[in-house]
Structure formats: structure tokens, C-alpha cells
Amino acid sequence: MTQSTPAPVVSSTLHGNVLVLAIDHPPVNALSVDVRRGLLAAIEAAELDAAVAAVLIVGAGRNFIAGADIREFGKPPLPPLLPAVCNRIEACSKPVVAAIHGAALGGGLEIALAAHYRLAVAGAKLGLPEVQLGLLPGAGGTQRTPRLIGAAAALDLMLSGRHASAEEAATLGLVDRLGTSDDVLGEGLAYVRELLAAGSAARPTRAADALADEAASRAAIDAARKQTASRSRGLFSPLKIIEATEAALTLPFDEGLALERKFFLECLESPQRAGLVHAFFAEREVAKAPETRAATARPIASVGVIGGGTMGAGIAVAVLDAGLPVTMIERDDAALARGKAQVERVYDGLVAKGRISADAKAAALARFTGSTSYDALAQVDLVIEAVFEDMAVKKAVFTELERVCKPGAILATNTSYLDIDDIAATTSRPADVVGLHFFSPANVMKLLEVVVPARVSADVVATAFEFAKRLRKVPVRAGVCDGFIGNRLLAVYRTAADYLMEDGASPYQIDRAMREFGYPMGPYQVVDLAGGDIGWAARKRRAPTRDPRARYVQIADRLCERGWFGQKTGRGFYLYPEGARTGTPDPEVEAIIDEERQRAGITPRSFGDEEIVRRLMCAVINEAANVVREGIALRPLDVDVTLVHGYGFPRYRGGPMKYADMLGLAHVLADLRTFEQEDALFWKPSPLIVELVERGADFASLNGTDA
């Protein structure tokens, strides 16, 4: 048997006197060690080859280069390193041109910036997204980009990590030429020949001097510092990006490069990088539920939404945005008019903010119809129910759906807590019933819990994942239980916070401690925003089944009994004078908390912010371990993605399970054992944590990936 040698990841082909270097390293031409070696060797060979007058770098497949190979981070670096490859390209005595299609991101764009000339075709996206991985551009990007396009534009790209279109890149000066067709090789070759004909020589970016306007650069750096302090609170790499940009202004090129390298290594070592890279892979991994491999999705060409309230209207917008037609069903004409008005309001807001054009709004609304008759759903492929959270109402809706929907239509519920197995059992087609749990606002929030009841068929689950992709959501597979993954963990988080509050911490201290940890809002700010009445209703619903041994803190009930539901009523845990959106601490609430402590016979003690975080996180991690153990979440990483995308868990910490691994599970278990002395029921360590600690293993070992 003959063994074929694998095709090289960088191929060199002579087209006349132009050497084309094509990077062919699926799926996205990431700059792994083989690619770096291949590029370096090819450039050196080109330099020596008298038949080569110029070099053209292109990417095979759908992208130019998506950046450094993220899978190599955290492993020992293998030479040649990317900065050296970029410097060698730039130092080539013959003109080097990059022709870009698809993604030129991070190190991919840095390769292009090290080349002497750049062309991009329509559809290309160029960016420096390292910040989203806790890094900074580490292959000359912080030095070459400001030299090419100025400090302000460079900082905008590096601090946001956003992708610029080919057109914008041309306007900024990031590329020299826009291709007129999508034939990137043909366009690139034509451009090189034009350059050669004009006698254009090698043109190293390091020599560019766009930072000459010192005052403007200084102003851009100062503005970025201010903005970062408020927008990227707690993040490390944005500060380093700004410092490196400042070095581009104040230091010679090579010294700037050396500083960039130092900062890059600091970022690489930081736990924030580990958390963000985990999040990157976990987000991709969650979409690969077993059903997506085992079954083929059903086609979805039209969608029905039942209920035009907060969620129904948001879901309708999310579906319209994906280009699908929506039929909304409401109880009566007045409710339907309100639902439609709510959908229109969302689009008006988007137009007012300049996010979409008036034409796009009109096109979306043209796909929207409403009715008070379920018969209007006869032909839809998928129905999403978002009526009141009441089992009797949901069952009545599903009975109607059974009557009107065509065979094969998927019947989905957006319930937050109710038993979907029970809902499915009301129809004669339980195999078609699935949970699609959106988050509010449904057209904005990325998370979609795909809740999988016992009798649903695999192709329905596969369809739900495909549908999530069309809606640009991050789908997470969840099993049926009270609250699925996210709300079940939220309940434990809230309970742990309530215990702390009754034991002596103020809600304001708890909120502050969790904001410092990285949440955008503390737990009590969230209650006030969502409306205290929602949790109150859930607590009342659960009261009959509550474990009589469980500790129950009544403080929130006392506030709700007074009608203090949060922002919408002007007061909750905080005061919101005259419709203010930011609350101020309320002495009356503190007095109520004191009364409740006395009633419960508790002598308040003080807690440090660090202990607050430790307790809340321990509670979440412990329950999350149970969620994984019971198979409600497939893997720890599914929990991580749920909390990051649906509940404001700081992404740079990767999610609660990644955070637990970084703390050390033995550490978490030791805390649980300590807290267990106070309340053996609530703090009972999950058997999964006990088992992992005994084995010396961590949550990551259950992910089945190196994410």
C-alpha cells in the first residue's frame, strides 16, 4: 500500500514571475506551527529565486486567515513564532501583496499588514478580535495598525474586536485596493502585475508614519483610556492594547514590537485569557448536540407565535430578523393590536438608533401577520407558544394546536419552569413538542435553551438547533426540570444571596460584590429590573412542594406585599425616584430586613465582599454539578455558556464551571464542607464534586473537548 504525503498547508505556485503562496489549512487557515513554518520557508525561497519578482499571499477555502491557532494557546510555543514570520514577510526585498477574501482576523490581518500591499474583495471581514480572547494583537498589530490608519481608528478596531468590511477597510486605509469581483486570486494577480508594471517596490509598513499627528494620537489614547475604564471594567487586555498603542507613538518600531510581545505574553498567562478562550470553544461546542448528528432537521419556512406579550413580541422580532414570516395569535383584537404595536416599537427603536433602515423595517413588518384565530396556523412549520406561565392555559393552547396544525409541524413552548413532558402529554403528537426557552429581550439575548422532553423525536431537536443558528442564537441543550439549566441555577444563586442578606449582609453590599466580580448587575438590581412580582408568583407556586426542612427567607415577600416590585413601581430593594433607572439604597428596606432577622432570631454578622462572592459561586457551582450529574446539562461547558449568555456571568471567567476548575475543585469542596456545618440541606456537596475531587479530576475532564 502506498502512503500519500499530505498536501502542504502552504503551497507555492509560480504564475509568470509572481509566486502565489496559498494557505490551505481547513477549517479557517489558522496560523498553526505548520502554516508558520510553511510561510517562512516560502518567503525565504522567494527571496532567493531569481524567477520571482513579487509574492502574492492568498487563503484557500472560505477565508484568508482567521488568526493565530487558538488551540495552541496555553501550550509551549513552537518556532517560528508569528511575529518573526510577519517581520520576515515585511523584510522581503520583493513586493509582497496580500489578497483577502473571507476572514482576515487577528494574526491573519497581521500577516496582511506585514505584506507591502493589500487588496480585499467584497464580503471580506478584517479585524483584530484578540481583545475578545483576553489578548492583544501580538504579531505587530499594535504597532503597524496605528501607523497605517492612525491611533483613533486602530484603537477602535483593537478595543472593540469588531470586523470591518472590505469597503470600510479601504476607507480606513487598512487595504489599498478593493477587488471588483469575488475571484480573489485573479484580482490579486492583476493587482500585483499592475504594481510591477508601475515599478512599485517593497513597502514595509514599519516605515509608515501616520502617527506623525502626535496631538491627535495622544487625544485618541486618552479618550480610549476613559472609555475603557467604564466599558471594559475589570478587563486586563484593553489596558495593554492602549499601552502598546502609546508605545507606537513614543518608541521606535522595534522597541514597540518588543513591548507588544511582553504585553502579549502577560495576557497569554492571564486567567482572563483562559476564561475567554474557554468561552470561545464552548460556544461552538454547545451547538453540536447529539441529535444534530443523528437526525436531519425539518425545513422551517414559516413560524407561528402565540402570545404578543413581552416574550411573544420579542420572539416575533427575532424570527422576522431571520427573514422568516411570522403569524402572531392573540386572545382578542385589543391584545393582538398591543402585540403588533410592540413589534413595531422594537423596529422603530432600531431605526431611530440607526441600526436598520426604514426599508429594512418595512420589509420585516411585511412578513408579519396577526390573527385571533388559531386556524391561521394551519400551514406553519413551527409554532412557539409564549402565553401566560400557567399550565391550564398552556394545555388549552396545545389542545388547539393539535387541532389546527399540519402533521409534522413542530410545537414549541417558551415556558420558563413548567413541565414540558406534561405539556407534551396533552397532545397526540408528543414527538413534535419541544421547549424553546428564549431570554428577554428575545430579539437581543443570544441564549436559547433547547429543552428536550422525554418523547420528542431527534429530528425535532435537530431542527431546533438549526433554527437557533438561523436566528444567530447560541443554543444549549437542556433536560426537563424545574427551571431547566439557567433558571434552576438562578434560583440557587438568589437563595444563597437571601441567606447572606438575612444573616447580615445588605442587598447593596451583595450587589456591589457581584458587580466587582464581573456581573453587570447584582442579584437584587436584577430582581428590581425584572419585577419582584415574577419571583413572588414562582415562590407561591412552589410553596406547596417546598421541602419543609429548607430555610426560607421572607424578606422579598415582605417587599412584594407592599407592592414594591422594583423599577416599574418606583421602589423594590432600591428606590427609583421619578422613574430613575438607577436605584438608591432604601433605609426602609434595611429596616424591614432588620425586622425579619429579629423575627427569625438571627444576630447579624458582617461578611467581606470576598466571602459573598465565594458563597454565591459555591452555591451555583454545586447546583451546576448536580445539573450535569442528572444529565439536565450535557456537559459542564453547557452550563458555562448558559450563564454567560443568559445571566450576565462574566465571560472573562469562562462560566461557573471553568471558574471552579481555575479555583480548584478541592477548594470548592472544602468551602462546601465548611458551609455545610451551617445548613446541611442547602450546602450538601454534589456527589459529582466529591467524586471528581477523589479522582483528582476537574469539570473540564467531562467536556470531552480541550475547550
Ligand code: 3HC
Ligand atoms: N484557531 C483555531 N481554531 C479556530 C480558529 C482559530 N483562530 N478560528 C476558528 N476556529 C475553529 C472553530 O473552533 C471551529 O472548530 P470546530 O469546527 O471544531 O468547532 C472551526 O474553526 C470553524 O469556526 P466557526 O464555527 O467559528 O466558523 P464560522 O465560519 O462561523 O466563523 C470565523 C469563522 C469568523 C473565522 C470565526 O471562527 C472566528 O471569529 N474565529 C476566531 C478569530 C480570532 O479570534 N482570531 C484571532 C486569534 S488570536 C491571534 O490571532 C493572536 C495574534 O495577534 C498573535
Ligand code: NAI
Ligand atoms: P406576558 O404576560 O407579557 O404575555 C403573555 C401574552 O399571552 C399576553 O399578551 C396574553 O394576552 C397572551 N395570551 C394569554 N393566553 C393566550 C391564549 N390562550 N392565546 C393567545 N394569547 C394568549 O408574558 P411573558 O413575560 O411574555 O411570558 C410568556 C411566557 O414566556 C411565559 O411562559 C413565561 O414564563 C415565558 N418567559 C418569560 C420570560 C420573561 O423574561 N418575561 C423569559 C423567558 C420565558
